[in-house]
Amino acid sequence: MRLAHANGLKAQSLANRVFGTQSSFWARDQDMLASPVVIERLSELTGQEPDDLRALTLAAYEGTLYCGHNPFGNTRWILPLGIYHRTRRRYGTQFCPLCLFDDAEPYFRRRWRLALVTMCDRHGIMLHDRCPACEAPVIWFRNELGHRRELTIGQSAKCWQCGFDLRRAPANGPPAIDGQSIMALRSLVAFHDLGWWFVGDRNLPYAHLYFDALRHLLAWLPNKKWHKLLKGVATRAAWQTEYPYAKAFEVRAVGERHRLLATAVWLLQDWPNRFIGLASGTGLSQAHVLYGQRLPCWFESEVRSALGAGFGSPSAEEVASAVSHLRQQGASVSAHALERLIGSRDARAVLPYVARGRPPLTDEEFWGVIAGIDAEMRRCKRGSRKRFLLWRDRTMFIVMRVLGKKPCEVRAMTIADGAELAKRESGGGKDSRRMIAAVSGYLHSARPRFARRAEGVLFPSSAARGRMCAQAWHNRWNRARRAIE
Numbered sequence: 001m002r003l004a005h006a007n008g009l010k011a012q013s014l015a016n017r018v019f020g021t022q023s024s025f026w027a028r029d030q031d032m033l034a035s036p037v038v039i040e041r042l043s044e045l046t047g048q049e050p051d052d053l054r055a056l057t058l059a060a061y062e063g064t065l066y067c068g069h070n071p072f073g074n075t076r077w078i079l080p081l082g083i084y085h086r087t088r089r090r091y092g093t094q095f096c097p098l099c100l101f102d103d104a105e106p107y108f109r110r111r112w113r114l115a116l117v118t119m120c121d122r123h124g125i126m127l128h129d130r131c132p133a134c135e136a137p138v139i140w141f142r143n144e145l146g147h148r149r150e151l152t153i154g155q156s157a158k159c160w161q162c163g164f165d166l167r168r169a170p171a172n173g174p175p176a177i178d179g180q181s182i183m184a185l186r187s188l189v190a191f192h193d194l195g196w197w198f199v200g201d202r203n204l205p206y207a208h209l210y211f212d213a214l215r216h217l218l219a220w221l222p223n224k225k226w227h228k229l230l231k232g233v234a235t236r237a238a239w240q241t242e243y244p245y246a247k248a249f250e251v252r253a254v255g256e257r258h259r260l261l262a263t264a265v266w267l268l269q270d271w272p273n274r275f276i277g278l279a280s281g282t283g284l285s286q287a288h289v290l291y292g293q294r295l296p297c298w299f300e301s302e303v304r305s306a307l308g309a310g311f312g313s314p315s316a317e318e319v320a321s322a323v324s325h326l327r328q329q330g331a332s333v334s335a336h337a338l339e340r341l342i343g344s345r346d347a348r349a350v351l352p353y354v355a356r357g358r359p360p361l362t363d364e365e366f367w368g369v370i371a372g373i374d375a376e377m378r379r380c381k382r383g384s385r386k387r388f389l390l391w392r393d394r395t396m397f398i399v400m401r402v403l404g405k406k407p408c409e410v411r412a413m414t415i416a417d418g419a420e421l422a423k424r425e426s427g428g429g430k431d432s433r434r435m436i437a438a439v440s441g442y443l444h445s446a447r448p449r450f451a452r453r454a455e456g457v458l459f460p461s462s463a464a465r466g467r468m469c470a471q472a473w474h475n476r477w478n479r480a481r482r483a484i485e
Helices: 002-006 011-019 036-046 050-054 097-102 140-144 153-157 179-191 208-220 224-237 254-268 273-281 286-290 297-307 316-328 335-342 347-355 363-379 385-403 407-411 415-422 430-450 470-482
Strands: 197-199 202-204
Touching (some): 036 050, 140 153, 197 208, 208 254, 224 254, 407 470
């Protein structure tokens, strides 16, 4: 909508011009399910890289809030819209009235689509998930209907059904059990995309290991089996713990979600003492807590140890994530390293993954990857940013291969290092000559065109502001390698 207004168009008019009058653009949740065609067309219109546009969608939370993004339906932690033609049956778009009021041009934040975000991290008030006047869901693009000649900045901040100005919605403070729990809730809102998390005195290397256990509690707390535990919470903390039935946490109203989150976060504080104490005191067994599901080891092992028999082994997903992390850091994959990383008491689970690692590429396979990058560069528009980024990747991979350096060493190289490579004698064989030519061409023709602000770094990030991170390198290498597999 903002892109259309900036160009003097209605959102519907822009969608018709870009995707055609018969497209189902408005009948899909584009923030969550944007197709490659949509991303590619928007990339052509705006001049932005497709990867940068994809990073603006809800799929960017993959790996932090959850492991796998579902491109064909609902995903945990993301509020569903309940799309029916061009209307919305569920309350999937939340908003902070003070944020909309402060905006020069009101817009709805991506994080407001998350079920665990129930309060504003900036103003500290409760979010709304519907119009306070008529209780209609927020459908910002329908504000244009019936106003053919009107283009006003504040239009998206109105209720499409009754015209109520959402910026005038009440600003209510969030309820909480105690000061510690409200700070924990604010941390969830402000740092949900941190990448790692903490529980009790433990640091978890992957945030989704915490969020998976939290989501399990939120799903089963309203179950009748947990009734006595919730009564214990109500007695000890003077907190309302009665919640109506709902199929999933994500379909609950914002007030219910907030109270459930406050309860679950309070139970996980001082882990595992508070939760285990209340669970054992009310007769909850490990079967009632786990329900036969494989949960993160930090949670399952304590539950099995205190409420059942024995410790839980890490899931295959946890082991695979830990192995990937160790390899990215250049560390050896061993049972001892896994035990230190995820706190598993059954670290033997790593052994099959050690044997299953990818074999190194042969010389023929490696130069096949480089040939694939060359072919993709030829398809790019001359002078485009995408072409320069591919040029950077090509040079970086050749340097790594010929010199036998680790990715972290290559990412740390400076322009001075590159200049020395470019001046090398070319008597070291065919591969050495190809490396010298690649570095020389990159330094003179590619790097100055897209990385003027990244001073000193030979292979800067896509944003061209500093060194490339390990995950970005990993993604670029996998993308290039998949072309030959």
